[in-house]
Amino acid sequence: MHARAATAVTTALLGTVALLLPAAGVRAVEDGTPPAVIAHRGASAYAPENTLAAVDRAARLGAVWVENDVQRTRDGKLVVLHDDSLARTTDVEQVFPGRAPWKVKDFTAAEVARLDAGSWFGASYAGARVPTLKQYLDRVDLHRQKLLLELKNPELYPGIERETLKLLSNEGWLDQAHRGRLVVQSFSAASLRTVHDLKPGVKTGFLGTPSMADLHAYADFTDQINPSHTSLSRAYVSAVQAFTGPHGKPLEVCTWTVNTADAARRVAGYGVDGIITNKPDVVRDALRR
Template sequence: MRAGRKLTVERYVDGTWSTVAETSAKGASAALTVAAARFPAWYRVRAAAHNGIASVATAPVRTTLNRRPVEIAHRAGAALGPEQTLGAMEASLTAGATAMEVDVQLTKDAVPVIVHDQTFARTTNVATVFPGREDDPVGTFTWAEVQQLDAGSWAGPQWAGEGIPSLDELLTALGGRAHLVLEVKFWPFNQGTPEERAALRDVLDAELVAGRLGELAGAGKLTVSSFNHEFLQPFAEAHPDVPVGALTFFPPSATQVAQWATWAEEIHGQFALTTWQDTTAARAAGLTTSVWTLATPDQYRVALASGAEALITDNPGLLASVLEPPAPTS
């Protein structure tokens, strides 16, 4: 083929061919390599009509990744069941998840419970059980009161009666079947007071010494993460055998990456803002990258293009359909 003939690299996704790059025969191999390396799909190269020669396309070829990212079930699998519940966790395990992400906060009587929001209003029947307290923070409720809440009915009648688990209940039910990413949550704005940070630190320290959390850590199946790095760095320095993930919304600067690498093992970044260059820089500093939060095939594809080692997803099990898409029909 003449080197100057125009070629189009095309990708097949969700039943449609789209153009990835327009190039010459000389540059087609490089263009296809760059596209396919970061985006597993079906590809073909089409040559335009040229000097009376009809347009022609190669047979479609499916590419894949040389390393399969880990799927981490966000909030125990928020698309598969009521978030942060044992029911969602079991649904995620059934879907093949090998890692779980959940949030931990303390009740008024210092019981660590698995809940994301500052209040119980969105995910429980607190307005019915405790009228007038629906806007009260999680930390104003005792564990006995939390146990009266239904955290499943809002997601569908089949989930009625799902409760908010304590950390110990979740660890017992998990039984070491998956890696746990435990996000330490503070409100408002992920800050908390010094007293709140100290209280949660005391509980986690005790759990690591004599609780099921320590058993999970000893098996190499625990990561602790937080947006609150004032909490996370001292925790990491006190527990060097427990990997920690520095949660961030915006990609860190080179200075931040170098500083985080002195105490963290992972960066947990927002998927749409994390680039190939970001993950490469993190890897060069000795860190891995997990990106949050995915729910759709398109979001998976964006995340895969970043080269992240792990994908924090509401919909665990979706990765297979993205990595192994059906063959083109046209």
């Protein structure tokens, strides 16, 4: 009788310990799979960032994944732009000189559509436009690429999570055919929690480097931890990948922004799952060698 009781207690304790410990996972380098190469804002070293031209260039370079940023206009349209201001990557100061500081949220979609988003990068891209998210999705789909979509500055755009998910759904990006082709990421943990609560099936990624002690909390609502490559170590990558995410798989690590062959080989050696880069060809070639 006492032996059975002792066995039961031991089993219960082991079960408790198992729940507290992160689940073990297999790193990409251990099963021979190289990290995914993700074209940052498209192939942004070779074409103006976040434009359709950058998506096209990424496709020509063989990039399977592209990354982009989403903001919202004054009239509620979702557009693809990194900054919350239009000033750096468009001619908004010339077209609308009296409307500093030229925040995206202060312009209508029709006004944004008038802007040249290519000349700042090079004369050959003059006339490129800021794409809507719908236009961007269509182009990525045309190339059969996969999308790492960042909700940029969600604190400026209350409700952008629901609006983005609605557009993704309307455009077919939440259907079975697109499963495995979409990750929604953000620097905002609260925004990712909202995405996960609204659409638990959508894969998410947190941009940043949470402490190892906090990783268990992130594993409740995100599938990836995506830090700057300058903050990475082999130990940190292993710690992240030891946890199981909300979809029952080991957490992944996609690191940014890696633009040299040496840095690409270094982070690949750490066992990262993805490398975000402005130069997908440089990273691809480095990983092949």
